[in-house]
């Protein structure tokens with residue numbers, strides 16, 4: 001769904017300009033799948049562990065599809081992103097992180113790297129797939145809010161356990177702009193105003209952070 005996206009995103013997809021960054025990619029499953037959905041785009045797979053990087057290189061070699069997407073792997077410890085940003089100054093439309101938070105100390109450097117690598121603009125998304133390990137999602141969402149991100153839960157993701165979700169995050173300022181555009185559209189269509197739908201809560205969600 002997310003890679004299908006809005007009209008602007010679909011146009012970008014057709015033009016093949018999507019830049020995707022995966023943080024803590026492990027053996028690269030998410031990023032490699034993203035590359036299949038992103039012909040003519042760019043996917044950069046990163047992890048901070050050297051042994052993992054060696055195995056990842058084999059996976060990239062053996063599983064990259066020939067669809068014009070440029071797939072590369074880089075060693076990246078969260079918080080140490082200067083080199084990456086220098087190499088990819090246009091930054092990324094999507095930053096992915098799947099099952100990567102199991103130490104509280106990791107939250108801040110991870111989010112700093114997200115903020116340094118995520119493009120400006122309402123279409124740029126940080127997609128965090130979260131499975132609870134040692135750290136509660138409340139701590140992650142609080143830190144994300146302090147860092148300038150807002151979130152919503154991706155309802156299209158069918159989770160296997162209570163509390164497992166994909167969080168779709170974007171820069172707070174840009175969420176506001178998108179909400180305002182949505183409001184204008186709705187008002188134009190119905191002549192009425194309505195509430196914002198961002199940060200929508202679910203029964204098994206952590207407390208809503210606005």
Ligand SMILES: C[S@@+](CC[C@H](N)C(=O)[O-])C[C@H]1O[C@@H](n2cnc3c(N)ncnc32)[C@H](O)[C@@H]1O
Pocket residue numbers: 023024025026027028029046047048049052076077078097098099100106
């Ligand atoms: C549980 S694995 C998940 C791997 C992959 N995302 C997946 O879903 O299969 C967590 C990954 O995060 C990486 N990681 C943990 N802390 C990191 C850090 N501070 N900087 C970069 N990578 C880190 C680990 O090396 C590991 O590959």
